Amino acid sequence: MAGSVVPSTGAHASVPIAITGIACRLPGGRNPEEFWRLLHAGRDAVDGTAHGRWSAEEAAESGGFLSEVGHFDAEFAGVTAAEAAAMDPQQRLALELAWEAMESARFVADPLRDSRSGVYLGVSSDDWSALTRARRTAEDRYTLTGTHRSMIANRVSHLLRLGGPSITVDSGQSSSLVAVHLACDSIRRGEVDHAFVGGVNLNLAPASARAVDALGVLSPDGRCYTFDERANGYVRGEGGVMIVLRPLADALLDGNRVHGVILGSAVNNDGAGQANLTTPDPAIQTDVLRAAYRAAGVEPDAVQYVELHGTGTRAGDPVEAAALGAALGSGRPEGTPLRVGSVKTNIGHLEGAAGIAGLLKVILALTHRRLPASLNFARPNPAIPLSELNLRVQTETTAWPDEDRRLLAGVSSFGIGGTNCHVVLAEPPSVEPPPSTESPVVTPWVLSARSRQALRGQAERLLDHLDRHEPSPADVGYSLATTRTTLEHRAVVFDREELVALREQRPGPALGTAREPGRTVFVFPGQGSQWSGMGLALLEESTVFAARMRACARALSPFVDWDLFDVLREPMTGDDVVQPATFAVMVSLAELWRSHGVRPDAVIGHSQGEIAAAVVAGALSLEDAARVVVSRSRVVEAIKDRGRMGLIALPAAEVEPLLPQSVTIGAVNGPRSVVVSGDTEPVRELLESLSARGVWVRTVPIAYASHSPHVADIRSALLDELGAVRPTRSVVPMLSTVTGAGPRASNSTPATGTATCGRPCGSKPVCGRWKPRASPGSSSAARTRPWSCRSRRASGPRPSSWVRCAVTTAASGASCGRSPRPMCGERRWTGGPPSRVAGRWICPPTRSSAAGTGPASRPMSRLTGRPASRLTGPPRGAAGVAADRGAAT
Numbered sequence: 066m067a068g069s070v071v072p073s074t075g076a077h078a079s080v081p082i083a084i085t086g087i088a089c090r091l092p093g094g095r096n097p098e099e100f101w102r103l104l105h106a107g108r109d110a111v112d113g114t115a116h117g118r119w120s121a122e123e124a125a126e127s128g129g130f131l132s133e134v135g136h137f138d139a140e141f142a143g144v145t146a147a148e149a150a151a152m153d154p155q156q157r158l159a160l161e162l163a164w165e166a167m168e169s170a171r172f173v174a175d176p177l178r179d180s181r182s183g184v185y186l187g188v189s190s191d192d193w194s195a196l197t198r199a200r201r202t203a204e205d206r207y208t209l210t211g212t213h214r215s216m217i218a219n220r221v222s223h224l225l226r227l228g229g230p231s232i233t234v235d236s237g238q239s240s241s242l243v244a245v246h247l248a249c250d251s252i253r254r255g256e257v258d259h260a261f262v263g264g265v266n267l268n269l270a271p272a273s274a275r276a277v278d279a280l281g282v283l284s285p286d287g288r289c290y291t292f293d294e295r296a297n298g299y300v301r302g303e304g305g306v307m308i309v310l311r312p313l314a315d316a317l318l319d320g321n322r323v324h325g326v327i328l329g330s331a332v333n334n335d336g337a338g339q340a341n342l343t344t345p346d347p348a349i350q351t352d353v354l355r356a357a358y359r360a361a362g363v364e365p366d367a368v369q370y371v372e373l374h375g376t377g378t379r380a381g382d383p384v385e386a387a388a389l390g391a392a393l394g395s396g397r398p399e400g401t402p403l404r405v406g407s408v409k410t411n412i413g414h415l416e417g418a419a420g421i422a423g424l425l426k427v428i429l430a431l432t433h434r435r436l437p438a439s440l441n442f443a444r445p446n447p448a449i450p451l452s453e454l455n456l457r458v459q460t461e462t463t464a465w466p467d468e469d470r471r472l473l474a475g476v477s478s479f480g481i482g483g484t485n486c487h488v489v490l491a492e493p494p495s496v497e498p499p500p501s502t503e504s505p506v507v508t509p510w511v512l513s514a515r516s517r518q519a520l521r522g523q524a525e526r527l528l529d530h531l532d533r534h535e536p537s538p539a540d541v542g543y544s545l546a547t548t549r550t551t552l553e554h555r556a557v558v559f560d561r562e563e564l565v566a567l568r569e570q571r572p573g574p575a576l577g578t579a580r581e582p583g584r585t586v587f588v589f590p591g592q593g594s595q596w597s598g599m600g601l602a603l604l605e606e607s608t609v610f611a612a613r614m615r616a617c618a619r620a621l622s623p624f625v626d627w628d629l630f631d632v633l634r635e636p637m638t639g640d641d642v643v644q645p646a647t648f649a650v651m652v653s654l655a656e657l658w659r660s661h662g663v664r665p666d667a668v669i670g671h672s673q674g675e676i677a678a679a680v681v682a683g684a685l686s687l688e689d690a691a692r693v694v695v696s697r698s699r700v701v702e703a704i705k706d707r708g709r710m711g712l713i714a715l716p717a718a719e720v721e722p723l724l725p726q727s728v729t730i731g732a733v734n735g736p737r738s739v740v741v742s743g744d745t746e747p748v749r750e751l752l753e754s755l756s757a758r759g760v761w762v763r764t765v766p767i768a769y770a771s772h773s774p775h776v777a778d779i780r781s782a783l784l785d786e787l788g789a790v791r792p793t794r795s796v797v798p799m800l801s802t803v804t805g806a807g808p809r810a811s812n813s814t815p816a817t818g819t820a821t822c823g824r825p826c827g828s829k830p831v832c833g834r835w836k837p838r839a840s841p842g843s844s845s846a847a848r849t850r851p852w853s854c855r856s857r858r859a860s861g862p863r864p865s866s867w868v869r870c871a872v873t874t875a876a877s878g879a880s881c882g883r884s885p886r887p888m889c890g891e892r893r894w895t896g897g898p899p900s901r902v903a904g905r906w907i908c909p910p911t912r913s914s915a916a917g918t919g920p921a922s923r924p925m926s927r928l929t930g931r932p933a934s935r936l937t938g939p940p941r942g943a944a945g946v947a948a949d950r951g952a953a954t
Contacts, residue, residue, distance in 0.1 A: 070333040070352050072360035079362055080253045082327040083316035083493070086170025086309030088162045089425055092129030092302055092412040096165075098533070101429045104437035105462055109411045111300055113287060115271075124274035127287025129302030129413035134158075134267055141515045142224060151211030153193035155265045155305075156220045159186060162307035163221040163261050167550075170259075170309035171321060174225060174550040183229035183257040185248040186218040187241030187264035189417030195270050221261060229257040235417065237480030238374075238954055240264060241306070242420025246330040246486055248310055258315070263307035264418030277301065280343070282378050282954050289414065290441045291375035291407040292382055292449055292458050299376040299954070302413025306421040308428075313494075323493035325428045328473075329361025335483030343481055345381055345953045350388035353485045354475070358392075361489035363473060366397045368489070369466050370436055370459070371475040372423040375407025376414055377441075381953025383448040385477065390454025393475075402457040404466065406439030414954075420478030420486065427474045430465075431492045434472070438462050481954040508542035509559060512567075513552040520556050524568040531561065584666035586800070587658070587681060589651050591672030591732075591771075597636045600650045603657065604630075613656040617649035620691035640705075640767075644673055644698035645691070651677040652687070667798040672732070672771065673697065675799075683796035692790060708775050709748040710765035713739045713755060725751065729773050740765065742773035 087097050093110030094100025103110060115126040137157040139149035149157070163184075167174070194212040210216050215233045222231035230251060234244040241264025248260035268274065277283055284290070284298035308324075316323050333353045335346045358365050371393065374385055393403050408426045409415075415422050430436055442458045445451050451458070465472050472492040479485045512523045531541070538560075558564050566572065603610040618629040627642065629649055637643050651674065655665075670678030676694045679685040685693065710731060713720055717730055720739045724730070728751060731742030741748060752762040769775065 070331050070356040072329065072331040072356045079329075081313040081491075082249045082252055082310050083313040083321065084308050084324045084327065084428060085259075085311055085316050085321045086166040086168075086172070087307075087324055087425060087428060088165035088169055089304065089306045089422075090131060090158060090162060091304035091306070091415075091422065091425075092131065094412075097425065097429060100425070101433065104408075104411060104426060104429065105433070105435060107438040107440060107462060109288075109440055111287065111302070111411075111413050118269065119271035119274070124271035125278055125283055125287070125301075127284075127300050128268060129300070129304070129411075129415075130268070131304055134269070134303075137161075138515065138519070141519070147205075148207045148211070151197075151205070151207035152220075153212055153214075153217065154269065155188060155190065155193065155267050156211070156217050158265050158267065158305045159217050159221055159263065159307070160224055162263060162265070162305050163225060166261060166263070166307040166309050167225065168548050171548040172309070173548070178226040179228045181229050181256075181258045182225070182227040183248060183251055183260040184218045184221045184227060184231045185234060185244040185251075185260055185262045186221070186232070187234045187236075187239075187244040187417050187421065188214055188217050188266070189235050189237055189240050190266050190268070190273065192267065192269035192273050195272060199270070217265065225261075227261070229260070236484035236486075237482050238414070238416050238419050239478040239480035239484050239486045240417040240420070241422075242424065242476065242478035242486040242488060243332055243480075243484065245308075245310075245327070245421065245424065245488055246332050249327055249330060252310060252312060259309060259311035261307060262310055262421070263305060264415070264421040265305035266303050266415045266418040268301055268303045274301065277954075280954070282376070284377065288441050289375070289377040289407065289409040291373060291377045291410055291439060292386065292405070292446055292451075293377070293442045294444045294446050295441075296377040296379060296382055296446055298378055299409060299414040302409070302415045302422075303418075304412065304415055304422065305418055306425045308421070308424070317494070317496070323496075325431045326491045326493055328363060328489045328491055329357055329359075330486065330488040331356035331360055332484065332486045334485065342483070343953065345384040345479060345483070345485075347384045347387040347391070349483070350385060350477075350479070350485055351391045353487050354388060354392035354477075357475065357487040357489050363489055365393045366401075367470075368393060368403065368473045368475055369470075370404040370406070370427070370430070370473075371477065372427050373405050373407040373439075374419075374423075374477045374479045375405075375409055375439075376954060377407075377409065378953045379448075381479070382446055384953065385479070386446075386449040386451070386454055386456060389456060394455030397455050401466065402451075402455045404436060404459045405456055406437070406459040410440035410442075416954075420476065423478065424476045424488065424490070427476055427490055431472055431474065431490065434465055434468065434492075436463055436465055479953070508538045509546075509557050510538075510542055510564070511545050511549075511551075511555065511557055513549065513555045515552055515554065517554055520554050521568050521570065524556070524558075524564050528561070528564055528568065531564075585663060587655055587665040587668045587678070589655075589668065589670040589674030589677045589681075591674050598633065599647075600633055600653070603654075607657055609660040610653050610657045613653035614649060616687060617652055617691070620687045621645050621649065621695065624692060624695040640769075641695070641698045645694050648673070648677050648690070648694045652680050652690075655681045665797055667800050669800045678799055679792070679795070681797065682799045684792050684794070684799065685790070686793075689790045689792070705769050707745070708743055708769055708773060709745045710740055710742045710767055710771060711748050711752045712763045712765055713741060713752070714761040715739060715755070723751065723755075731771060731773055742771060743775075 089095075089097055089100055091100050091110075093103040093108065109129075111127060111129045113127050114130075115124070115128065116130045116132065118130075119126070134154050137149055137152075137154070139146055142149070142157075142160050144152070167177070191212075191214060197208070197212055214235065218231045218233040221227070222229075232244075232247070234240050234247065236243045241262075244264065245262050248257075248262040251257050252260055274283075282298045284300050286295070286297065287300050289299045290296040310327070311321075313323065313326055331353050333349060333356070335344075335349045355365070358368070371389060373389075374381065376382070389403065389405065397403065408423050409419065412422065426437065436459050438461045439459050442460055445458070449456075474490050476488045476490065477486070510527070512520055512527070514520045514523050527541075527545075530536075556567050558567060600610070600614065604614060605611075614629065621629060625641075625645060629646060632642050632646055633650075637646060655677070658664075665681065668678040668682045670676065673694065676685070676690050676697070680687055680690045712734075714737055716737055717733050717739050720730065720741065724741065725743070725747040728741050728743030728747045730739055732740035734740065741751065749764075752764065756762045
């Protein structure tokens, strides 16, 4: 009698689901790239040692094992060391994989918070709970949450702050593929927008290995001989896989990378027809196959490859082959047998995570358009007539058959209790790549992690990625900036050499540690910040900057007889050129910052910088500001050559008693930085006197005494010129460097231009209110000054000074805790290393003297990372219980 089949949800079954993120930790493959290399090379990762978890006397040692099961960064996951020690390592593994899958899918954590995102994880192992009991661990507040299987999915939801369903699925060995089926249905019903789906399985206790052996399904040879005449059971494996799913239409609309498409799926159970609990039924498996292809809208003879459950058991393989032949083999054109294979021959049987491991193999095969070999097949099992069933074992890595057709594949997974699942996949639709654009002169690579040590690990993984793929610097920058969650410890590098320096802890990279998010202030400097060629690199690299510069040029044109872009390329002399040109660059830099999502909470202008600040604050239109800056630069000609300004590295309180009668303090830039302004000779004599005493001084390259009583002589003339200017109430608060007023929305007046010329100004009154820091994430002062104290060498014929503004803008963006995109616009995402951080070995606490007295005990140093108490388990004789030789699992 046929069993009841649950196909993909009714009317929505035809909605294709995109796989947009993938992550794995598998034997021989710490990530999908490594796993693909293992598959493509036709290698296995099964060995004959249990990696110190138990001895050969306790249980079979052969298997596919992970090498760092106890490695975990508790701080990264936001849990205490005590809680981490109580956590099932399967929880820890799921958290790592979820984070990597999130980044692979181009998500960052903050936008996912409280989103309609579900978590569906297949898990069937409780080894940690058994170990916890065997070790006689002292129960505490973390025992239940650390050992309960439901918490594996719930931990992921908690870490990423996801608001959708959070379900741990256990249907035995089919758990993870059933989780895929449930997640797809949830997406199709509109219950969630995207889903994190996976499976984890860790083999930690010898008792579970003995239990599988007692069932009679373990291979004494320590290999899976799927569909081969030598088939005598399977070898156990462990690991985990996580994928991210969302509707294909949404993925394409958002420009996501699509690794594969799930067209349909179905689930049923052998209960209606099986002779006993663990014996599979070919008719029921045939039903689930047919239902899956109906749900997918795919003709059975169109599928080219099926990833088998393929355990290599005497009972299971012939039943699975018969079902495939009946559902998919019959009716196929002559000479086109269905290709089949099993990843269990490479990494062993991952039990609860087996189905999604097979799914990942198919995803990678679709991506690379190559079918990997199924290993350990020489001669077919006599009980499997491959030719009659129209099946062929994929014994070598080849191209897909019928590559001109759409690539289609299926994945099967069957549980020990008869829960069967099959999923139908297709290659992703072809998408035109974005047009290639010239790479920018410089692109920042922004890395972040929970610790300095983890930053070095990030650098090492990125170097490995660069060695293997050689992507363009712009693509790397885009991927790091847009697909990585920004964490506390940050580094900005501009080339491979700085990446190596970061890895080796040598000087070079810009490093910082974020504090609590604060407010952002744009600071606009006064005259003296200009240099020949300023802004030219950004004119080439940034369309936003160039557009705003053109608008500034149009606003200035009624008042000047020179071209803005011409004067930038020449040595700038004369205040009537320097001040308007610097104004235009500052206003355009502010627009560039805003285009990258850096928006000011307030603005500060130093001297003439207040005019640009007023534009950004919304207090002056660009046209009125152009009139103000040009008028200001012209009227100062009346006081030119009458005075000078000088910079002194002393506190204002020490400078004031030394000032001659005709010299005043024009600006207080900091605790030990003062600008003096006044008559030419007294200023010169003061600077010479202080220099002779060893004080650092410098003459400011301006031919008049700004911020001094000299300016009173031009006040009325400037007010006359600015009578037509009509300021408005600012949208962004302006902080005055003259009065210290703010932050508040202000009204600039025509007198602004003269007030800032004639009165002392400085950062002290403003810093006293806002305390801007250079550290990213705190109240940050983002300077819009067009120069950098740090120059870098540029390749090619461009002067290095051209490059400095692009470098400075990029580096400043990173140092303010932002993630600037490359200056050339949207770039193609090329993947990149995940933000996986280095952890430490975690060991659960024990009651000191009670543990380790059982006869089947052995130190679990590979699991715990330090000498562990001995395990207590059932006596060795427990392995000799009567076996059900009809099991397939």
